[in-house]
Amino acid sequence: MVTFTVVLSHRGSYKGMVGPFADEDTAVAWAGLNARASDGWAWDVEPLVDPDHLAAYEPPARPHLRVVS
Secondary structure (H helix, E strand, O other): OEEEEEEEEEOOEEEEEEEEEOOHHHHHHHHHHHOOHHHOEEEEEEEEEOHHHHHHOOOOOOOOOOOOO
């Protein structure tokens, strides 16, 4: 089973994690309401995987880093 957490920082300092949330959309919605960038907050959603199900886990697609010089 995969759940999601919101990793929080405020003005560059790590402040903790909130969750677990059942799906990524719920985690993003929570962060959007409670950790607004205009108030100095930054956040990222991270998946958590039950160790018993780790072998079958496929992570969500992440954008690839493109270096431009």
